[in-house]
Amino acid sequence: MRALGIDPGTGRCGFGVVDKAGQKIVPVNYGVIETFKDQDMLERLYIVYSGVRELIRTYKPDVMGVETLYFNTNITTGITVAQARGVILLAGYEEKVPVRDCTPLQVKQQVVGYGRAEKRQVIEMIKQLMGITKKIDPDDAADALAIALTTIYRMEHENVFGRYDT
Numbered sequence: 001m002r003a004l005g006i007d008p009g010t011g012r013c014g015f016g017v018v019d020k021a022g023q024k025i026v027p028v029n030y031g032v033i034e035t036f037k038d039q040d041m042l043e044r045l046y047i048v049y050s051g052v053r054e055l056i057r058t059y060k061p062d063v064m065g066v067e068t069l070y071f072n073t074n075i076t077t078g079i080t081v082a083q084a085r086g087v088i089l090l091a092g093y094e095e096k097v098p099v100r101d102c103t104p105l106q107v108k109q110q111v112v113g114y115g116r117a118e119k120r121q122v123i124e125m126i127k128q129l130m131g132i133t134k135k136i137d138p139d140d141a142a143d144a145l146a147i148a149l150t151t152i153y154r155m156e157h158e159n160v161f162g163r164y165d166t
Contacts, residue, residue, distance in 0.1 A: 004061035005148025008085040014140030018148040049087035056095040065151025110150040
């Protein structure tokens with residue numbers, strides 16, 4: 001199974017493509033779709049949208065996992081991330097890829113086994129599980145790999161037990 005994980009953002013939108021065959025987990029590609037503050041917001045959203053569509057067309061994932069938003073103290077940042085998430089969901093819909101939401105709590109629980117794990121713990125576990133020896137930079141890419149992996153496990157659960165709604 002191949003999953004595309006997305007960590008939504010307008011400045012940096014993390015992506016991670018992961019394959020799982022049997023017990024083997026392999027990172028195919030990861031990185032960020034980057035925009036710049038001096039660009040108009042519509043242009044930035046278009047860059048994210050078209051970047052995600054290109055990732056889907058290039059890697060042909062079986063499923064796409066997108067992190068849900070969590071409460072953010074900066075409402076302006078929360079709104080722009082929500083806008084980015086909207087265009088990401090649209091790209092998945094248009095490309096006919098099943099989309100699954102993942103909360104940060106679910107990702108931490110799945111990858112580390114503890115829903116309140118720190119970011120560095122998630123990154124280290126992702127590196128271990130996927131045999132990555134170098135630093136994953138930026139963290140948005142590591143988050144996206146974790147989202148992709150969580151999405152694969154959730155899809156496997158769905159295939160065996162039916163809909164996975166927790």
